[in-house]
Amino acid sequence: MAGIHPAAIVDPKAQIDAGVTIGPFSIVGPDVKIGAGTTVGPHTVIEGRTTIGHDNRIFQFVSLGSANQDKKYRGEPTELVIGDRNVIREYSTYQVGTVQGGGVTRLGNDNWMMAYTHLAHDCLVGDNTIFANNAQIAGHVEVGDFVILGAYTCVHQFVRIGAHGMTAMGSVLLAEQPPFVMSEGNPAQARSMNYEGLRRRGFSAARVAAVKTMHKALYREGLTLEQATQRIHALAAETPEAAPDVQLMAEFLARVSPQRGIVR
CATH class of the missing domain: 2.160.10.10 (Hexapeptide repeat proteins)
Structure with missing residues (x-):
C-alpha cells in the first residue's frame, strides 16, 4: 500500500x-x-x-x-x-x-x-x-460529551464526569462530577457551572438559566442530594425548553455511587 x-x-x-x-x-x-x-x-x-x-x-x-x-x-x-x-x-x-x-x-x-x-x-x-x-x-472512568479536562487532571477509577463539565489544571477528581459543573483543586471541588461553554455551544438564555437553578439546588441551598434531585426534576415542567438538560442531570444523579458521592 x-x-x-x-x-x-x-x-x-x-x-x-x-x-x-x-x-x-x-x-x-x-x-x-x-x-x-x-x-x-x-x-x-x-x-x-x-x-x-x-x-x-x-x-x-x-x-x-x-x-x-x-x-x-x-x-x-x-x-x-x-x-x-x-x-x-x-x-x-x-x-x-x-x-x-x-x-x-x-x-x-x-x-x-x-x-x-x-x-x-x-x-x-x-x-x-x-x-x-x-x-x-x-x-x-466515564467522560461525557463536550467535557474539557485541564492539563494534569487526574481522575480516580470508577468516577464519572457528566457532559459539558470542565476541570481546571492540576485537578484531582475523587468524586463524581455532575453535568455542566466546573471543578478545581486537590481534591477537586465544584466552583461553578460551565456557563460560557454552554453559550458557545448555542444554549439559549432559558437553558442557561435552568442550569443555574440546578447549580443552586446542588450547591447553594443546603439541600440533600435527594432534595436537590427533586427540585431539579420539577424544572422540566417549569422550563420545557430545558427538559433535555434536566433529564441529563437527573439521569446522572440517579447513578451516583454512594461510595464516591459528587464533588462539593
Missing part, C-alpha cells in the same frame, strides 16, 4: 483501509482495523484488538491497544475502540478493557487529545471532548 512507509511493520492480517497513511518505524498488529483517511505518525505502536475509525490523526510515539495495567488481566480478547475524526497527540497511551469491566475501552468521535493523555482499561469517553496535556483517567 502506497500510504505505508517501507520502514513500518504492518502485520498482513491487519485490516488497513487503502486510504490510511502509516509513518516509518510504526508497528501494527494482526488484530488491528484502521478506517479510511486515518494517519498514523512514526514510531507508533498499535496492537491488541484495536479498531480505529476514519479520518483520525494519530501523532508520533503513541501506544494504542496495549495490555492493560489491571493485575487481574490474563490476556483475554478485550478491545480498544476509537471512533472518527479524533486527534491523538504524542506519547498518549490507550489500553484495552478487561472482562470484569465490560471488555471495551472506548473513545468516541471528534475528540482533541493532547500529549501524554492516558485512557486506562474500560474507560468510556464520549464525543467532542478536550483532554489537555497529561490528563489521565484511571480504569472504568
Whole structure:
C-alpha cells in the first residue's frame, strides 16, 4: 500500500483501509482495523484488538491497544475502540478493557487529545471532548460529551464526569462530577457551572438559566442530594425548553455511587 512507509511493520492480517497513511518505524498488529483517511505518525505502536475509525490523526510515539495495567488481566480478547475524526497527540497511551469491566475501552468521535493523555482499561469517553496535556483517567472512568479536562487532571477509577463539565489544571477528581459543573483543586471541588461553554455551544438564555437553578439546588441551598434531585426534576415542567438538560442531570444523579458521592 502506497500510504505505508517501507520502514513500518504492518502485520498482513491487519485490516488497513487503502486510504490510511502509516509513518516509518510504526508497528501494527494482526488484530488491528484502521478506517479510511486515518494517519498514523512514526514510531507508533498499535496492537491488541484495536479498531480505529476514519479520518483520525494519530501523532508520533503513541501506544494504542496495549495490555492493560489491571493485575487481574490474563490476556483475554478485550478491545480498544476509537471512533472518527479524533486527534491523538504524542506519547498518549490507550489500553484495552478487561472482562470484569465490560471488555471495551472506548473513545468516541471528534475528540482533541493532547500529549501524554492516558485512557486506562474500560474507560468510556464520549464525543467532542478536550483532554489537555497529561490528563489521565484511571480504569472504568466515564467522560461525557463536550467535557474539557485541564492539563494534569487526574481522575480516580470508577468516577464519572457528566457532559459539558470542565476541570481546571492540576485537578484531582475523587468524586463524581455532575453535568455542566466546573471543578478545581486537590481534591477537586465544584466552583461553578460551565456557563460560557454552554453559550458557545448555542444554549439559549432559558437553558442557561435552568442550569443555574440546578447549580443552586446542588450547591447553594443546603439541600440533600435527594432534595436537590427533586427540585431539579420539577424544572422540566417549569422550563420545557430545558427538559433535555434536566433529564441529563437527573439521569446522572440517579447513578451516583454512594461510595464516591459528587464533588462539593
